[in-house]
Amino acid sequence: MALQSLDIKQRSATTTPAPSVRQTTEVAKLIDVSACIGCKACQAACMEWNDIRDEVGINYGVYDNPVDLTAKSWTVMRFAEVEEGGRLQWLIRKDGCMHCADPGCLKACPAPGAIVQYANGVVDFHQENCIGCGYCVTGCPFNVPRISKDDGKAYKCSLCSDRVAVGQAPACAKACPTGAIQYGSKSDMKDYAAKRIGDLKERGFAKAGLYDPAGVGGTHVMYVLHHADRPELYNGLPADPGISPLVSLWKGMAKPLASLALGAVALGSLFHYVMKGPNEVSKESEREAEKEESQ
Amino acid sequence: MIRDPKDLQRYTPQERANHWVVGISFILLALSGLAFFHPAFYPLSYLFGGGTWARILHPYIGVFMAFFFVLMFLRFHRLNVMTKVDREWLDRVGEMVDGNDHNMPEQGKYNGGQKAMFWASVVCMLLLIVSGVLIWRAQFSPPIGLVRFGAVVHAVAAVAMIALILIHAYAAIWVKGTIRAMWYGTVTRAWARQHHRAWYREVTGK
Numbered sequence: 001m002a003l004q005s006l007d008i009k010q011r012s013a014t015t016t017p018a019p020s021v022r023q024t025t026e027v028a029k030l031i032d033v034s035a036c037i038g039c040k041a042c043q044a045a046c047m048e049w050n051d052i053r054d055e056v057g058i059n060y061g062v063y064d065n066p067v068d069l070t071a072k073s074w075t076v077m078r079f080a081e082v083e084e085g086g087r088l089q090w091l092i093r094k095d096g097c098m099h100c101a102d103p104g105c106l107k108a109c110p111a112p113g114a115i116v117q118y119a120n121g122v123v124d125f126h127q128e129n130c131i132g133c134g135y136c137v138t139g140c141p142f143n144v145p146r147i148s149k150d151d152g153k154a155y156k157c158s159l160c161s162d163r164v165a166v167g168q169a170p171a172c173a174k175a176c177p178t179g180a181i182q183y184g185s186k187s188d189m190k191d192y193a194a195k196r197i198g199d200l201k202e203r204g205f206a207k208a209g210l211y212d213p214a215g216v217g218g219t220h221v222m223y224v225l226h227h228a229d230r231p232e233l234y235n236g237l238p239a240d241p242g243i244s245p246l247v248s249l250w251k252g253m254a255k256p257l258a259s260l261a262l263g264a265v266a267l268g269s270l271f272h273y274v275m276k277g278p279n280e281v282s283k284e285s286e287r288e289a290e291k292e293e294s295q
Numbered sequence: 296m297i298r299d300p301k302d303l304q305r306y307t308p309q310e311r312a313n314h315w316v317v318g319i320s321f322i323l324l325a326l327s328g329l330a331f332f333h334p335a336f337y338p339l340s341y342l343f344g345g346g347t348w349a350r351i352l353h354p355y356i357g358v359f360m361a362f363f364f365v366l367m368f369l370r371f372h373r374l375n376v377m378t379k380v381d382r383e384w385l386d387r388v389g390e391m392v393d394g395n396d397h398n399m400p401e402q403g404k405y406n407g408g409q410k411a412m413f414w415a416s417v418v419c420m421l422l423l424i425v426s427g428v429l430i431w432r433a434q435f436s437p438p439i440g441l442v443r444f445g446a447v448v449h450a451v452a453a454v455a456m457i458a459l460i461l462i463h464a465y466a467a468i469w470v471k472g473t474i475r476a477m478w479y480g481t482v483t484r485a486w487a488r489q490h491h492r493a494w495y496r497e498v499t500g501k
Contacts, residue, residue, distance in 0.1 A: 013334040110331040111346050131346035133331065134432030138442050147432060152347070246443040250450055255333045258454040265458050269465035276394040279470045285489035292501040293301060293484060 005165040007119040012109035024119040028186035029159060029170060031094050032196055032224040033234065034208070035180035038063065038077050038092040045175030046075050049160060069095065071148035074157040075172060078235035084227070093223070093234040094172070094181070097144045097157035099123045101217030104243040105156075107251050108139025114154075121186065121220040124161045127153040139251075141216060141241040159220065189222060196224045215242030302481035303498055305404075311477055313367050320360035325457050327353040332450060354431045361424050368417060374404050375414065380493075381407035401492040408466070416459050422452035 008018045047053060054072035059065065063079040075096035082089045103123045106115040114129035115136060125136070125145070132152035136145040145154045160170035168174070169183040182192055193210045200208035209228025212218050223237070231237040306314070327349040330340035340349035383400045384391075384407035391399055391408070399406075405413070429437050429445030437445075467473045472486040487495040495501070 013337060015334055110334070110337070112334060112337055129346075131340075131350040132433070133350045134430075135331075135446070137432065138430070138439065138446055143439070152433065244443050246440075246447050250443070250447045255450070256335075258450075259333050259335060262454065262457055262461070265461045269461065269469075272392070272465075273469060276392075278468075279394065279396060281472050281483065281485045281489050282397075286485040289483070289485035289488045292488075292499070295501070 003165055005118075005120065005167075006161070008116045009119045009121075010103075010106055010117040011113050012106045012115040013112040020119075022119070026121045026186040027159075027164060027184065027220065028121065028189040029099075029173060029221045030182040030184075030189040030193055030224065031221065032180045032182065032193075033091065033093055034196070034200055034205070034224060034226050035178050036077075036092045036094065037178055037180075038079060038090070039177060040065075040077055041175040041177055042094055042172035042181060043073070043075055043077065045171040046157070047073075049163070049171035050074065050158070069144060069146055069156075071146045071150070071153075071155040074155065080233060080235045082233050089226075091226075091234050093237060095144075095235070097123065097159070097221065098142050098216070098241075099157075099159055099220035100141070101219065102243065104139035104141050104216070104247055105136035105145055105154075106139075107243060108135040108247055110135055118161065120164065122159040122161050122164060123220075124158050125154055125156060127151075127155070130154050139243065139247050141238065141243060157221075186218075186220065193222065193224050200224070200226055211237070213238075213241050215240050298479070298481065299483070302483055303487050303495070304480055305476040305482050305487075306480045308480065310370060311480055313363060313370065314477055316363045317360060317367055320356055320363065321456075321460060323356050324353060324360060325453075325460070327356070328453055329457075332453070351433070354427060354434070357423070357427050361420070364420050371413065372417075375410045377407070377410055377414075378403075381410055384408070385411060396489070402490065402494070403497070404491060404494040406491070412459055412463055416456060416463075419452045419456040419459065422448055423456065426452065 004022055004024060007022055007024055009020065011018055052072045052074070054066055054070055057066050060067050064076060066073045066076055069076055075094055078093045078095050080091040080093070082091055099122055101121065103115070103117060105125075106117060106123060109115045110133060111129050111131045113126055114131065115123065115125055117123045130153040132147060132154065134147050134154070136154050137143075137147065145156045147154050160168070160172075163170055170181075173181040173183040182189060184192070190210065190212070197208045197210060205226040207229040208224070208226050211223035211225050211228060211231055223231075223234075225231060225234065227233050231239050323343075326339045327343050329336035330338075330343075330346065330349050331353075337346070340346040343349040343352055380400050380402070384402060387399060388408060390396070426445040426449040428435060429441050430449055432442075467477070470490065472483060473490075476482050484495070484499065487498070
């Protein structure tokens with residue numbers, strides 16, 4: 001890749017190492033759920049910058065709008081009303097791709113180069129290589145990728161890889177009016193989160209913490225949660241996400257081994273033929289059959 | 296064309312056509328499926344016009360094959376019921392593989408190995424059809440747990456099926472005088488006498 005900022009670290013369906021001489025700083029987006037007011041400026045900024053306009057849907061009687069991620073809505077605010085200690089709490093989580101360090105989508109993808117992870121940690125879909133099989137959906141622990149009904153390709157948040165590549169913050173972070181979405185190096189974001197968490201703890205949220213789940217090797221989209229001990233409160237954010245063991249089995253060592261086994265069956269047959277010779281109809285069988293015919 | 300009026304009819308034209316429809320579908324499915332199985336095989340997708348075309352076509356070819364496989368199953372399943380002699384044959388398959396088939400137990404139209412192969416491919420095909428529907432993302436969206444399970448089952452059953460068919464094809468190449476049964480339907484009397492003595496007696500009365 002010409003741009004250092006777009007150096008690729010992992011590439012789907014590719015078994016040889018990616019260029020790895022240059023070292024780039026890992027970036028991250030930090031979503032401070034405690035500072036989010038649910039204005040959806042991030043959603044609007046996302047559609048503006050990425051030039052995507054979803055169908056105008058219907059109101060389901062909740063604030064979530066659209067009600068789910070789609071191929072044209074790469075981020076949605078999910079609103080949860082939770083009663084905690086006799087107090088109603090409105091937990092608003094900006095949902096979208098978490099940009100896992102160990103991405104299940106990339107692991108599952110059979111099309112070379114359809115999913116890449118840049119050296120800076122961003123996981124990006126390259127739709128021109130996407131074949132539309134939906135294996136990324138099968139592999140994702142967060143239920144994020146969506147297959148477009150228009151072109152059969154998979155889409156999700158790109159962390160504005162085009163902006164990030166030239167040193168700009170993602171559109172959502174740029175638009176957020178309360179500073180609930182921060183962007184920078186992953187270590188800076190962790191430092192920033194630590195301050196916010198300290199503040200929240202002082203204000204009575206004893207279990208406040210950072211959501212950077214180790215099960216997927218950490219993520220490049222992190223949350224500051226007031227109830228980090230129960231992430232499920234935030235519209236089912238998984239407490240301990242990881243690539244499903246079934247997906248690991250499906251995409252792990254079994255496949256190269258099975259491929260070798262198939263090769264062994266084919267070659268074994270060839271050598272059986274060469275070493276044992278064909279199973280011909282014997283002269284004896286021919287004589288006997290002829291004798292019996294004439295009887 | 297009658298090659299030799301004394302040859303024995305082993306397959307009707309309908310049976311042969313059915314077999315080849317299934318066979319061709321299987322080859323197309325194996326090639327396009329392997330393309331998604333492991334990156335080493337991805338170039339096979341170009342035989343179908345690229346990855347996206349391979350992805351679109353594979354499940355439709357699968358539905359097509361499933362239909363004709365069921366038809367073939369209905370034609371042949373009665374002839375593939377396992378008997379005591381078949382099990383005895385399977386116990387001694389080592390001798391056969393070693394190239395010494397003269398003392399093998401007498402076999403009917405199909406030997407124990409062919410019958411085992413028939414039932415194993417029926418099981419694989421059943422698993423492939425069900426799991427294939429589960430992972431056909433363009434048409435269905437079952438719960439994610441089922442899709443993941445389906446993906447594993449589909450891959451395992453496909454490998455087993457490819458291995459079975461490789462063995463099936465090799466057996467036909469190895470045992471001379473066999474392939475013509477699937478091309479134009481007949482085998483020689485000597486072939487039948489040597490490999491399927493009980494069937495030979497049945498059709499010739501000898």
